[in-house]
Amino acid sequence: MITEHAATPARTPSIGDYEPIIGAADLNALRAFAKPLRTKRAKMVNATAVGGGIAEILNRLVPLLNELGVETKWEVLTGGDDFFAVTKAFHNALHGGSFEPRPDWFELFLAVNDENRRRLLFDDDFVVIHDPQPLALVEARALLRANWIWRCHIDLSHPHPDVWGFLRPFVERFDGAIFSSPSFTQKLSIPQYLVYPTIDPLADKNRELDPAFVTSVVEKFGIDPDRPIVTQVSRFDRLKDPVGVIQAYRLVRRFADCQLVLAGGGASDDPEGGLVLREVQEAASQDPDIHVLNLPPWSHLEINALQRASTVIVQKSIREGFGLTVSEALWKGRPVVAAAVGGIPSQVIHKVTGLLVHSIEGAAYQIRYLLANPDVARRLGENGHQHVKENFLITHNLKRYLLLFLALSAKS
């Protein structure tokens, strides 16, 4: 039974609520950078209002920009299921997947962007387009003086040539592009900025919790709070290698007592999720110390509690975008064992903020090491928390947008 005191929904934070976390000096810096932008207007455009990391970030970022005096609107692209099937195929192809288009796909993409271009008003000083779905809205810039920025949240290092060849001319009409890692970029004729994705320390997923609530969540799932807990939080996706995590756990169990928690859910747009979940349950094969938790998408407080209760957190992905679940774990001061893929090495500096691994055996070895060396685990957790505080909080994202707006204003 979840107690009520910790599960009370948090109100939407204001900028001042971040002061105890980032300090008055950093807050004053944000206000100072926003001050010259108070007569400016910005617009953020993405493809979805709910669900997904981008919507989560914009949900906080847009109110904070407005509170700092930079009038910012958030517009969401409208389109039918057929359009989003096309953009999903584009998304997978940009990540390096295969691509077998139907003849009308490129035309449909342009037509939906064109409808939205006529629906939306672009009379702002800055227009930020998130990800590829609304890319062709940049056609609107011909008649306007706004600065256009493309915020690419995905890894573009190995795009399918057909899709990239189609989208690239749109990208190069922007004033600049933002990427999450230098390794995610392409050679482009426009400036490319580095901005890390961030987590919100005041969101349900990350905010401080009452220890009694944490214990109640752990017990609710039948996990023993008095024994070591090794956890991976990820949707049930083969790229997150949940079966590999079980294999690593079995290697650990030859030498050390612990329980394994695999907590996640299936994304609604991932038809393989159910199949992978069954594979994971089969691999767990009735081991009472393996807890496979298929949680609904609104389980932010439960995930938060499970992370806080964990002795070690694992992220043994085979491929990864930026992998913000790692920052979520580090923020909670947990020691992390993670695969050196995607954006994870930016967050986990080996032996400083966590431990990087390249195999199932490596993951098992480092989990054993942390279970046997709690002082080292604690130090890694403390460093990790500080690293996230300095680089991966939403206030950093806010600052980068303010700086970019200032830089573009100066240039124009």
Next chain:
Amino acid sequence: MDDTHAPFRFVTASYLVLIRPERAWTLGELAEGLRTCSNASLFHHTFQSLERHHYTRFSSDFAQWTLTACNEAQLAERLASVDVRDCVTFEELRDAIVTPIASHLSMSPASANRAAFEPFFFCEHESIEVPLGPQASTLRELAEGIRLLDLQTIHHHFINSRVRLHLKTNDFSHWIRHNLGLTGVAQRLDRIDIYMNTLDDLRREILSAIRSEVYA
């Protein structure tokens, strides 16, 4: 900061990171990239990297990559020992970094083309500053202002200032020396070790040096 008898004008400073298309997959390519990269790139990987050095073994990005991606520990240590405080121009800084790499590659030619574990991504620094209202006319006011600055601004005034001023000093010492004539406290600030302190530690040491003069 060059005006004499002028108040110290505080700013709020930060920066954007621009990802350059140039990448180095070998030490030879790094050396070549270093000869042609922009001053803003050189600055980013040496001066600006001092901001986050407490997480890595070396503060120079070039030294860190040479160690972790090329496994060339000896060269990495030599690159790490290049002290940005000895360089007041980018030409000096560029020479100070390229020379040990060239020397290493001449002694060990096979290292030039050995593939690194991961590429070095050249980035650039775009500094942005906005004036803050407060100014300082006395040492006490300077200390109060420093106390309220965010850490990136401390970095701007105390570390990045060297290339900006083309002097082996920092904004605070420069102002104290030229406007208050307090050479002793200016020298004490100049002696603070920017390599062995975090930015928080730097602020504490700066304030301690100033306050010892104020309350002497």
